Every structure is written in C-alpha cells, then in structure tokens.
Amino acid sequence: MFLSLVPVFAFQIWYDRPGRRKGIPVFLALFSILTLILCAHFSKDIEYGLGVDNRSIPYVIGALYGGPAGTVLLTVMYAALWTPQLTGFGDALEMTIFTVLLIPMLMFGRRRFEQHDRTTRLRAIAAVSFMIFLKIASVILLEHVFYTGFTAAAVMTTVLHTAGSAALLWAAILLIEGTIEKQRMHHRLTVVSQDYRNEVQKLQQFIDLTPLGVIIVDQAGTITHINEQAVRYISEDPASHGRASLIGGMVGDMDFREEASPVRGLLLEVLEGRTLAPDITREEQRVLVRTAFNIRDDVSRDIIGAAVIIHDITEVSHLKDEITRVERLSLVGQMAASITHEIRNPMAVIRGFVQLMQERSAEGQHEYYRIIMDELDRANSIINDFLSLAQNRVIEKESQSLHDVLNMLSPLLWADANLRGQVIELDLCSDMPPMEMNEKEIKQLILNLARNGMEAMDEKGKLVIRTGCTDDTVELYVEDNGAGIPADQLERLFEPFYTTKSRGTGLGLPLCLSIAERHSGSIRVESEEGKGTTFIVTFRREAGSDPIPQQAG
Structure with a gap:
C-alpha cells in the first residue's frame, strides 16, 4: 500500500516547483511504471492462486495523468508483468475483463477526464475503483464456485484487500486533485494579487498626476492614498513629510496646518455616512473647493472608505471675475462709443466758431482762443483713441x-x-x-x-x-x-x-x-x-x- 502511493508523494513534491510543471506527465508516467514493477514484485499469494497487490493503483494514476504515451507504456508493462502469472481460469477471466473494459475506458476516457472539473473527476475515479473491486470480487466468486478448496478467511482477505485498494485509489486521486486545485488557487491568487497591485499603481499614478489634491482613507480612517498636491496643502512642512510617510497613518491623529484642519472633519463626517455639499473657502488669496464623499461597496453598499478632493479654482475665479469685468466694460464701451461719436459733431462746430471768434477778436485775446482750440483738439484726440480702442473693427492689411x-x-x-x-x-x-x-x-x-x-x-x-x-x-x-x-x-x-x-x-x-x-x-x-x-x-x-x-x- 505504501509503494502504490509513491507516485502521489512524488507528484506532490514535483508539482510544488512551478518551473517543473511542464514535465509532470513524463515524470508521473515514469514513477508509475517504477511503482507498477515494485507492486508486482512485492505481490503476495494467499492460497490456490489468490494474490494481493496494488498494481492497479499506479496503472490508473499513470494512465490518467501521464499522457497518451505514458498510458500506452503502462498498459504494455502491466500486460507484460501479468501474463506470466496467468495460471487458471480466474486469471484469464480477470485479464479479459481488464483488457476489454478497463483499458478502453482509460484510453478513450482520459481526454474527457482532463476536460472536466474536480468533482466530476472524483466521481469518475470512484466508478473506476468500484469496477476494480467488482472485477476482483467476481473473479474470486467464480474461483470459489469452481474450486471449493478456498478457505473463507482467504476469500475474505482478498475481498477486503481489493476493497481497500479501490478506496486507496480513490484517496490517491483525491490527493492529486487536491494538490492541483491548491496550485490553481495559488495561481489565481497570484493573478488577482498582481491585478490588484496593477490597479493600485494605476490609481496612485492617476492621483499623483492629477492637478487636484486627493486623500483617500479606508473604513478605519487610515490613509491609503495621498498625492503631493494634498501633502503640500495639509502639511506645515511638506519637505519633511513625504507622501510615503503619511500613507498608513490615521487621519484623526495627523497634524494639519490650521487652514487645512477642516479636511479631517470632512473625512470623519462622510465616514459616518453623511452627505456633504462642496465646501468653498478662501485661503491665502486662493479659492479652494473641498469635496468629501464616502466610498461604498458595490454589493452590500456598506461604507468602505472616504475621499476628499481639494481643487484650487483661484485662476477660474479670477477668470470669471475678469469675464464679468470685460462684459461690463464692453457694455460701457459700446455705450460710450455711441456717446463719444455723437459728441464729435458738436465739438467740431464749437471749434469752428471759436476759430471764427479768434479771427474777429482783439490781438490780445488770441492766446485764449488758441488754448481753447488746443484743448478741443486734445479732447478730440482722446475721443479718437477711445473709439479705436472700443471698436473691434476689421482692418485692411x-x-x-x-x-x-x-x-x-x-x-x-x-x-x-x-x-x-x-x-x-x-x-x-x-x-x-x-x-x-x-x-x-x-x-x-x-x-x-x-x-x-x-x-x-x-x-x-x-x-x-x-x-x-x-x-x-x-x-x-x-x-x-x-x-x-x-x-x-x-x-x-x-x-x-x-x-x-x-x-x-x-x-x-x-x-x-x-x-x-x-x-x-x-x-x-x-x-x-x-x-x-x-x-x-x-x-x-x-x-x-x-x-x-x-x-x-
């Protein structure tokens, strides 16, 4: 029984090394052939040809997991070791059942066996084990009918051994399938861990490159993600508090600078399930929008974390004020342009009459009229400049x-x-x-x-x-x-x-x-x-x- 499980132990040791998994069929076929030879060598005769051995266990293991070539080699070796032992009707009948039923079932069912899941495989092995038990039991029964010299103890020993071998085969396959399933789960865990690591890296890179300050905490209030923008915002001395030193710390225990201290309260409030509107504040000639929200599980909708986003909208605010000012100036400019355009006509009339009065006035008053006309010309120049500035006209080039x-x-x-x-x-x-x-x-x-x-x-x-x-x-x-x-x-x-x-x-x-x-x-x-x-x-x-x-x- 120990020898029959050698392929299983060898498989477990070999399969734990990822670099050797491609050679599993060859390795298992060779160990099954060796085990088959040893089981045949250490077989025991009870009486009148009744024998006990477990050569069927390595044969079935090698046939199912050793590949097509391994199945053929094991079949040839099985037949070569058994043929010299054929001494009676029972042996011939057992060989016939093995050749007609078991070999074709293993040869043609192996591929389907590989394609099914673990539960279906175990059911198939249970059926094979039961068939092996029925084969040996039927042979013993026929031998007992034709040859009455068998003692009840010998028959019972053979039947129990056969039933134990069938159970042992099922247990061996269960161990192999368990090892395979464990490695599959390990592989899946590795893939999931790698995917998780990749997603974390993508998220952190996105957070680092965004022009927003971002802080993400888990359900317990532990900081899981933070970018440099947020570090510069919340820390009194950003140079001495790097992003890596803040990750893993509790947001409730952190020392925020005075202007950024409300961020702690925002995170703690949304962790309690509250919904907060964006908070707009002015700090050091900056206009900031702080938006805090909780993060929920997609299925259970339980709160699993929270985040706060800090957006500096100073430039946007200035741009909005500038647009408002420009619109106001544009309206005023349009009105003023219309007014100044109408002013030019009466000013031209005034200048003409002033010039006429200068010509008819005494010599000593000419200087006063000249000053009036200079000021009118200066006012007209201002109007011309203003009109040039206010009118967004198309020019010829x-x-x-x-x-x-x-x-x-x-x-x-x-x-x-x-x-x-x-x-x-x-x-x-x-x-x-x-x-x-x-x-x-x-x-x-x-x-x-x-x-x-x-x-x-x-x-x-x-x-x-x-x-x-x-x-x-x-x-x-x-x-x-x-x-x-x-x-x-x-x-x-x-x-x-x-x-x-x-x-x-x-x-x-x-x-x-x-x-x-x-x-x-x-x-x-x-x-x-x-x-x-x-x-x-x-x-x-x-x-x-x-x-x-x-x-x-």
Missing part, C-alpha cells in the same frame, strides 16, 4: 516689412528726440520677413511706445529701438533708460484710463495692445526701477514668409 515702417518714422522720431535733448538709436536685424500689417496702425503703435519712452526719460536720455526675428516670430523692442516702472504698476499698465502721467489719458498703451492683438501679436513689459523699461512687441510670422535682407545705408 498688406504684406510689408517692419523695417520699412521704422525707416519712414525715423525722421519724425529723431526730430521729436532732438527737441527733448535725447538720442534715438536704431538697431535693426539683418533679415526681416514680411508680415501682414496695417501700416497706419503699426505707425501709431511705434509712435505711442517711442513717445512714452521719451516722456519717461529726462534730457540726454537714450531710446533704443531694436528688431529681431525667429523662425516663428518678429519682435520689436522699445527700450528707454528712464526711471523705470514700480512693480505694483506693471500689472495695470494696459488697463483703460489707468495712467501715471499728470496729463495722460490712460488710453495709449491699451490702444497699442489692441493694435498688436489685431496683428496676431502681444506686448510684454520688462522694467527695473532706476534702470529703465523695455516694451517687447511680438508678432507671429505668417507661414511661408521669406526674410528680406536689410539694405545697407
């Missing part, structure tokens, strides 16, 4: 070089600078591509920026106008060495009606920005107090434009 416009304006700029005692320097790049522009508006842009720079400098100041180009842009630099602009004023330079001049209108720079934007450009300012200011206008180059070499002189 033509392909032209920025250098051509600068060369046309240079005599006017030099004359203006000479009157102020200042110097203008032109530094033009060697290759300037053409660009689609409205010449009148670009001239106005350059004049406004240049005169702003002149007004920011005292006598003997130097204004530098430079150009440059890249593969994608054309750039215009207007640089002065005046007093510079304070940092708190830089952000408001392009606001309509905001000015730092005593007689300024606050429309010059907004008009410049409007012109640049209509030419697919932008303006940025670099300034340092006491050293000067540089206005940089950047235009996007049109696709396919080729550079125009700068002419000497």
Whole structure:
C-alpha cells in the first residue's frame, strides 16, 4: 500500500516547483511504471492462486495523468508483468475483463477526464475503483464456485484487500486533485494579487498626476492614498513629510496646518455616512473647493472608505471675475462709443466758431482762443483713441516689412528726440520677413511706445529701438533708460484710463495692445526701477514668409 502511493508523494513534491510543471506527465508516467514493477514484485499469494497487490493503483494514476504515451507504456508493462502469472481460469477471466473494459475506458476516457472539473473527476475515479473491486470480487466468486478448496478467511482477505485498494485509489486521486486545485488557487491568487497591485499603481499614478489634491482613507480612517498636491496643502512642512510617510497613518491623529484642519472633519463626517455639499473657502488669496464623499461597496453598499478632493479654482475665479469685468466694460464701451461719436459733431462746430471768434477778436485775446482750440483738439484726440480702442473693427492689411515702417518714422522720431535733448538709436536685424500689417496702425503703435519712452526719460536720455526675428516670430523692442516702472504698476499698465502721467489719458498703451492683438501679436513689459523699461512687441510670422535682407545705408 505504501509503494502504490509513491507516485502521489512524488507528484506532490514535483508539482510544488512551478518551473517543473511542464514535465509532470513524463515524470508521473515514469514513477508509475517504477511503482507498477515494485507492486508486482512485492505481490503476495494467499492460497490456490489468490494474490494481493496494488498494481492497479499506479496503472490508473499513470494512465490518467501521464499522457497518451505514458498510458500506452503502462498498459504494455502491466500486460507484460501479468501474463506470466496467468495460471487458471480466474486469471484469464480477470485479464479479459481488464483488457476489454478497463483499458478502453482509460484510453478513450482520459481526454474527457482532463476536460472536466474536480468533482466530476472524483466521481469518475470512484466508478473506476468500484469496477476494480467488482472485477476482483467476481473473479474470486467464480474461483470459489469452481474450486471449493478456498478457505473463507482467504476469500475474505482478498475481498477486503481489493476493497481497500479501490478506496486507496480513490484517496490517491483525491490527493492529486487536491494538490492541483491548491496550485490553481495559488495561481489565481497570484493573478488577482498582481491585478490588484496593477490597479493600485494605476490609481496612485492617476492621483499623483492629477492637478487636484486627493486623500483617500479606508473604513478605519487610515490613509491609503495621498498625492503631493494634498501633502503640500495639509502639511506645515511638506519637505519633511513625504507622501510615503503619511500613507498608513490615521487621519484623526495627523497634524494639519490650521487652514487645512477642516479636511479631517470632512473625512470623519462622510465616514459616518453623511452627505456633504462642496465646501468653498478662501485661503491665502486662493479659492479652494473641498469635496468629501464616502466610498461604498458595490454589493452590500456598506461604507468602505472616504475621499476628499481639494481643487484650487483661484485662476477660474479670477477668470470669471475678469469675464464679468470685460462684459461690463464692453457694455460701457459700446455705450460710450455711441456717446463719444455723437459728441464729435458738436465739438467740431464749437471749434469752428471759436476759430471764427479768434479771427474777429482783439490781438490780445488770441492766446485764449488758441488754448481753447488746443484743448478741443486734445479732447478730440482722446475721443479718437477711445473709439479705436472700443471698436473691434476689421482692418485692411498688406504684406510689408517692419523695417520699412521704422525707416519712414525715423525722421519724425529723431526730430521729436532732438527737441527733448535725447538720442534715438536704431538697431535693426539683418533679415526681416514680411508680415501682414496695417501700416497706419503699426505707425501709431511705434509712435505711442517711442513717445512714452521719451516722456519717461529726462534730457540726454537714450531710446533704443531694436528688431529681431525667429523662425516663428518678429519682435520689436522699445527700450528707454528712464526711471523705470514700480512693480505694483506693471500689472495695470494696459488697463483703460489707468495712467501715471499728470496729463495722460490712460488710453495709449491699451490702444497699442489692441493694435498688436489685431496683428496676431502681444506686448510684454520688462522694467527695473532706476534702470529703465523695455516694451517687447511680438508678432507671429505668417507661414511661408521669406526674410528680406536689410539694405545697407
């Protein structure tokens, strides 16, 4: 009985090594053949040819799990060992039953045996074991009928041994199937663990890359996931409290900075089953939305955790305020544009009558009339600038070089600078591509920026106008060495009606920005107090434009 279970023990030892599982059929077939030989060698005769051995156990094990080649080899070996022992009618009958019933059933049923589940396999083995028992019992019964010399004790011993062998075969298959099932469960557990690990990694990577602060806790309040955004938000010293050091800690025991302490309360409340609305707060000039919710099991709907998401909507809030302000200014601008357009007509009439009165007045009053007309002209200029800024009109453009416009304006700029005692320097790049522009508006842009720079400098100041180009842009630099602009004023330079001049209108720079934007450009300012200011206008180059070499002189 011990020998008959050797293939089972060997199978269990061999099967526990994953790298050797592919060789299981060959290994089991060889061990079954060896065990079959040993069982035949140690068989025992009781009396008158009645014998006991367990050679059927390794044969059935090898035939079912040893593959087709193993089944054939075992059948040949089984027949070779049994043939010399055929001495009577009973042996011949047993051999016939074995050959006609058991071998075909094992040969043709092996594949179906492999395809069924564990329960069906065990039922099949129970049937095979019962057939083996019936085979031996029927042979003994026939022997006893024909040969009356058998003692009852010998017959009973043989029957009990046969029944024990059948039970032993069933137990052996049960052990093998248990080992296989254990390994299958281990494999499934490994796959599930790997899938779980992959999902955890995906979730953590998603949390890490999202621009939101995310904290996830389990049912007990233990932090399972947290990203760097949340660490920077809740910790007083984010550099010393890494994400890894916070995972596994209890949210109720953590030290939150004062502004973030409500997060603990939000998590604890939703863990108790409460439903909370998003919480909008302002902290350190930031607008934050904190949304907390519980996580429930899909089946039982029990709370298994909670999460809080912290979203910084400062930019969105500013953008919303800006849109509201722009809409309000747009409405006011449209109304003002209509009003100012109507004002120009009576102002023209007033100027005409003032001029007529000047001609008919005494010589000593001409200066007063001149002042009135200058102020009317200044008011009309303001109205024109305002209308240019308020009206988002379509302008006509033509392909032209920025250098051509600068060369046309240079005599006017030099004359203006000479009157102020200042110097203008032109530094033009060697290759300037053409660009689609409205010449009148670009001239106005350059004049406004240049005169702003002149007004920011005292006598003997130097204004530098430079150009440059890249593969994608054309750039215009207007640089002065005046007093510079304070940092708190830089952000408001392009606001309509905001000015730092005593007689300024606050429309010059907004008009410049409007012109640049209509030419697919932008303006940025670099300034340092006491050293000067540089206005940089950047235009996007049109696709396919080729550079125009700068002419000497």
